[in-house]
Amino acid sequence: xxxxxxxxxxxxxxxxxxxxxxxxxxxxxxxxxxxxxxxxxxxxxxxxxxxxxxxxxxxxxxxxxxxxxxxxxxxxxxxxxxxxxxxxxxxxxxxxxxxxxxxxxxxxxxxxxxxxxxxxxxxxxxxxxxxxxxxxxxxxxxxxxxxx
Numbered sequence: 720x721x722x723x724x725x726x727x728x729x730x731x732x733x734x735x736x737x738x739x740x741x742x743x744x745x746x747x748x749x750x751x752x753x754x755x756x757x758x759x760x761x762x763x764x765x766x767x768x769x770x771x772x773x774x775x776x777x778x779x780x781x782x783x784x785x786x787x788x789x790x791x792x793x794x795x796x797x798x799x800x801x802x803x804x805x806x807x808x809x810x811x812x813x814x815x816x817x818x819x820x821x822x823x824x825x826x827x828x829x830x831x832x833x834x835x836x837x838x839x840x841x842x843x844x845x846x847x848x849x850x851x852x853x854x855x856x857x858x859x860x861x862x863x864x865x866x867x
Contacts, residue, residue: 805819
């Protein structure tokens with residue numbers, strides 16, 4: 720069949736007839752019109768706004784206005800493996816990293832991650848220095864060790 724303006728029609732089940740309420744008991748939507756008895760939602764214009772929690776202080780008012788900054792973030796730093804090449808000493812501690820200016824004096828914890836190449840053997844002798852798996856393998860490849 721050729722498609723033309725005089726034989727256009729919508730797909731089946733794409734159009735629904737609107738609910739006719741208040742047209743007698745036999746329709747199933749008479750009397751209270753499917754809204755039940757009394758209460759806020761049965762009244763005209765009786766809507767409950769989004770986020771309303773029945774009088775309890777809503778979630779959006781309980782949480783702080785802005786995010787928070789972790790205090791620990793200020794004292795933790797990631798350090799590339801290549802930074803260890805700059806040190807003269809093979810036994811690495813937080814104090815050594817601070818004295819050579821690799822990390823700031825406020826840093827308490829360091830994590831060594833696999834970025835760059837390592838050219839020498841190093842021993843990590845501080846509990847506050849964590850090592851990623853990849854960088855641990857590289858350190859052990861150069862006969863270094865993690866002794867804490």
